[in-house]
């Protein structure tokens with residue numbers, strides 16, 4: 043039944059990871075179905091919803107500041123404010139109560155209850171649902187995606203790894219895999235709708251399992267669907283990266299030659315404290331196996347500096363992995379203690395902000411130089427790029443299969459594949475001329 047209430051115009055803002063982007067598309071679909079509409083303007087909205095992230099303290103703090111700012115700006119206007127996603131489960135106790143500036147709260151497994159929660163909030167009662175489920179996978183709800191190049195496709199939800207620094211197992215709950223039939227059906231629909239790229243999402247895609255399907259089988263069947271030109275996935279955990287997956291990547295034309303392989307630390311002692319269940323040597327062996335099977339594959343990573351007890355010697359081990367592997371790019375973070383995690387319970391956050399800062403600066407300097415040198419190897423070569431966003435005559439951008447940004451000076455349409463002869467490189471990407 044359509045909801046005829048006029049106060050149903052929603053402004054939805056998404057923070058954090060790709061899984062949250064995907065969830066926001068699910069939320070749009072669930073609420074549009076019930077007659078709610080969406081606006082790009084906070085001022086026009088009757089309901090403001092923030093789909094939040096709590097992976098690091100800075101992310102959470104930003105949201106609390108934003109809620110305070112919005113309330114101030116709204117100046118008594120009765121706009122409802124809702125907190126969705128990871129902060130809803132992580133910060134529930136701080137968000138509830140009479141003094142709260144938030145009207146409703148919905149955790150990552152509660153989005154189907156949103157219409158109900160909003161209706162209660164309209165009666166001036168704070169409403170919430172942050173129950174985590176072992177089953178909910180939103181199967182059968184087709185996300186309202188923005189037209190463009192890439193479609194996110196979640197193949198699983200939650201995480202059972204319990205890396206000691208990470209809040210995700212607590213905010214997103216237990217791991218569950220979606221049925222392969224429904225994933226493949228959705229992928230066929232995406233191909234029919236003309237999305238050239240599909241990115242399969244999960245907190246740890248290699249632990250995907252459903253019936254006779256594991257991740258290599260699933261991605262192989264997605265790659266056989268006609269019309270999908272590029273398939274990406276994120277993220278695998280280095281602890282279980284089967285060679286069958288590397289072989290599938292190597293032998294499938296439309297699976298991008300890129301893996302995002304989060305290292306987190308190069309010190310086996312720290313990796314153990316992080317409960318990553320692999321050592322520095324295991325990681326280096328995995329990288330050589332991947333490169334042996336698929337020689338030109340690009341490898342990117344995530345690294346945390348300043349985990350509790352990290353010494354200069356531990357940090358040097360991380361730099362050593364950086365130099366040995368020569369990642370194409372690295373996303374680097376200062377350790378941020380998250381309440382309720384194993385690391386918070388077991389260790390003191392004993393690395394000072396100054397030392398964390400020094401280490402991240404040193405790490406980024408070395409990595410930028412490596413990224414620059416790796417990118418310079420493309421100079422003189424012609425690469426294929428997929429145009430991912432609206433450009434101009436002066437600046438148009440695409441991405442290679444290996445995830446490198448390529449800029450050129452001619453306007454091409456989003457979704458076009460272009461050939462670019464590279465004449466310049468920075469740590470950030472490549473620049474070249476269109477070849478006809």
Ligand code: 5AD
Pocket residue numbers: 097098207208209304306344345346375376377378379380
């Ligand atoms: N502190 C800093 N970085 C973190 N990450 C996850 N949890 C934390 C934390 N507590 C980083 C990891 C992960 C990426 C998504 O965020 O590197 O791979």
Ligand code: SF4
Pocket residue numbers: 057058059060061062094095096097127128209210213214
């Ligand atoms: Fe995504 Fe992690 Fe942030 Fe949750 S905490 S939104 S899973 S990045």
